[in-house]
């Protein structure tokens with residue numbers, strides 16, 4: 001594995017049993033000298049303690065539509081400077097970004113100041129801030145936190161696209177600096193998380209609820225045939241979202257395609273439609289992603305069913321709401337917009 005530089009002393013660890021005990025995520029790795037934790041980016045160096053080897057190490061930088069995160073109710077029609085690093089603390093067999101999540105490489109080194117400067121530079125194309133995405137941002141913790149502090153001071157937004165697998169204390173430290181999150185709920189059982197992701201479901205659900213206290217939350221559920229697409233799981237998930245977060249929480253069902261270590265065929269379109277139908281019994285804003293189904297990415301007023309935001313894959317969304325209100329019946333919609 002190529003060496004990553006620079007290193008930065010990590011947050012959330014203590015020395016114990018001849019190693020460093022990382023407290024950043026529920027894995028709570030005990031890392032011996034010269035070794036790395038399960039995420040591959042936090043290493044114990046006896047002269048420094050636990051270090052983050054990925055501080056400022058950016059695998060990808062792009063200006064993306066906000067809709068691509070996906071965030072549909074957060075500044076629709078804007079763009080966001082999107083950054084990723086390397087590594088992940090889960091091992092999802094179906095990972096859609098495994099080239100950067102499961103392989104650690106040296107790459108462009110950025111500073112938090114440079115990220116803010118870049119985001120500012122793109123304001124003329126409606127860039128509202130920075131999204132930490134592509135790989136798992138919570139294991140990029142120190143860089144994300146440092147950058148988010150500067151973004152907040154510069155009146156720019158910070159977005160996380162995350163698996164939500166982080167310990168409660170660092171999560172509560174980070175969230176006041178975050179404006180919006182899209183959190184993956186990857187399945188609806190501990191068995192699913194254990195067998196397919198190498199993690200557990202409950203910490204993710206706890207963190208989803210905590211995030212709701214601080215910022216805008218949308219959820220993504222990748223629908224995988226035979227693993228999490230049964231009616232009981234889909235309904236259980238949708239009911240939980242309604243009961244714990246509210247019916248107005250946007251939920252994105254994303255279509256699985258074979259990737260990394262899972263090679264079963266892509267999710268049938270009929271299954272995607274079924275997921276939407278089941279969840280729509282409980283939730284007001286259910287979207288389908290990675291799939292062409294007419295109207296499945298549009299936002300409709302939950303009261304009068306008027307089309308409020310029209311989305312297509314290749315064009316900017318058409319927004320008919322103004323000041324977050326339905327253009328027909330005037331209902332206030334859960335949209336964070338510029339106007």
Ligand code: SF4
Pocket residue numbers: 022023024025026027028029036037038039040041042089139
């Ligand atoms: S962040 Fe990495 S090193 Fe720390 S507990 Fe999680 S997997 Fe282990």
